[in-house]
Every structure is written in structure tokens, then in C-alpha cells.
Amino acid sequence: MFEQLTQLAQQFGQDTVVKNDAIPNKKNEAVINEASTSIITGLQKMVADGDLSKLGGLFQGDNAKDASNPAVQQLTQQLTGNLSEKLGINSGTAASVASTLIPKIISALVGKAKDSGDSSFEISDIIAAVSGGGDNAGIMDAISKYGGQFGLDQNGDGKVDMSDAMDAVSKKSGGLGGMLGGLFGK
Known part of the structure; x- marks a missing residue:
């Protein structure tokens, strides 16, 4: 699932990251990888913390692209912090990148998981990934x-x-x- 998330991050990262003058070109790949990693670890943390209703809420209606959704907010905050702390990205730029990328990636992920004609993301794969496969x-x-x-x-x-x-x-x-x-x- 990480590869598919990375592909989505690369897809949506073109305008948000690659064409963003505030992010040095040498950090583009690291920012995109961090977005994927932050989503997986953030969803795993929700499961570990028992926030399963928050996770399930992502899959209801169009909640995944709603920036006010609690799960989207949590993932956005996590990515913002990681970009600032791990990659030294300015906090304002990090917040802008995260608030743009996370809803798009999560919405695409959920859309693919809900689409019976698209087997690139299966709900069982998502469950295995967020539960640590165990x-x-x-x-x-x-x-x-x-x-x-x-x-x-x-x-x-x-x-x-x-x-x-x-x-x-x-x-x-x-x-x-x-x-x-x-x-x-x-």
C-alpha cells in the first residue's frame, strides 16, 4: 500500500511540492515520501489509540477531502510537524503543503478503496497496513x-x-x- 500512497503523493505533489519555490528541489522527493509515511503512521496511530470511529469516518461520504474532518486534521498536523522537524521546511510552507496534499491523497485513497472497479486499493489492504498487518x-x-x-x-x-x-x-x-x-x- 505504501507504493500506491507514494504514487498518489507524487501525482498530487507536482503542483504542491515540485512547482513550489519555497521547497528546495533537493527536498522534493523527501517531502513526497514523508507525506506517504505520515499518512500510514497517522492511520496506524488512530488504530493504536482506538480512534477507529475517526478512521471509519474517512470512508463515509466525501469526508476524506474535508479539511475539517478530524482524521484529515490529525494527518495534516502530523505531516506539517514532520516536514518542519525532519526536513527543516518553514512551518508556514509545511502547513500549506500538508493542508493541500493530505485531503487530496486521502480522498483519492478512499475513492479507490470504495470503487469496486479499481483494484489498486482494497479495503483489506488498508486494514492490514493500518493495523500493522498483525x-x-x-x-x-x-x-x-x-x-x-x-x-x-x-x-x-x-x-x-x-x-x-x-x-x-x-x-x-x-x-x-x-x-x-x-x-x-x-
Whole structure:
């Protein structure tokens, strides 16, 4: 997933970074790589801190491109700090770059994850990347906690659990992948 994020950062970084006179050309690649890294580590931090509703909120409607979205704000602040601290970019320039790049990259990422015709980003890959590829229990806890709000309660019992997964498997919803897709609006 990091490679795909880097490609998105490069795509959106042309105007924001490469053509930006305030960023020395020798730092262009580092700024673009830092944007990708900051997004992954920021999303991982949300999972680790239990901010799963914030993460799930990115996948609802057009929230990913909304600069006032709490997750987008958190990722923008993280990138701003990293650009200033790690790369010595002026704080005003860093804030401008981050506030432009993060919503565009996150919106493209979410758009690709929600697009059933685009297999370049799969929701399962995003979950694996943000959960560190290991224990997905936190993500599954969030699905149980917030899944009813997203229509994942297959049997209408007021909770999302294994029986909902079994019901989903028996329907044309695509099993657990369909449930996860439902959570993220796919």
C-alpha cells in the first residue's frame, strides 16, 4: 500500500511540492515520501489509540477531502510537524503543503478503496497496513461497535457479531469482505 500512497503523493505533489519555490528541489522527493509515511503512521496511530470511529469516518461520504474532518486534521498536523522537524521546511510552507496534499491523497485513497472497479486499493489492504498487518482485533471491535450504524447488522439483533458474518456469507454481500465494504461505504 505504501507504493500506491507514494504514487498518489507524487501525482498530487507536482503542483504542491515540485512547482513550489519555497521547497528546495533537493527536498522534493523527501517531502513526497514523508507525506506517504505520515499518512500510514497517522492511520496506524488512530488504530493504536482506538480512534477507529475517526478512521471509519474517512470512508463515509466525501469526508476524506474535508479539511475539517478530524482524521484529515490529525494527518495534516502530523505531516506539517514532520516536514518542519525532519526536513527543516518553514512551518508556514509545511502547513500549506500538508493542508493541500493530505485531503487530496486521502480522498483519492478512499475513492479507490470504495470503487469496486479499481483494484489498486482494497479495503483489506488498508486494514492490514493500518493495523500493522498483525492482530486486527481493534478493527473488528470497531466493526462490532459501529457496524450497526453502517448497516452491517444483518439479522437485526442490535449488534454486529459472528452470526451477522454468517448471514452475510449466505447472502450476495461478499461475506466478511462485504461487511467490511459496508462499513467503509463500498
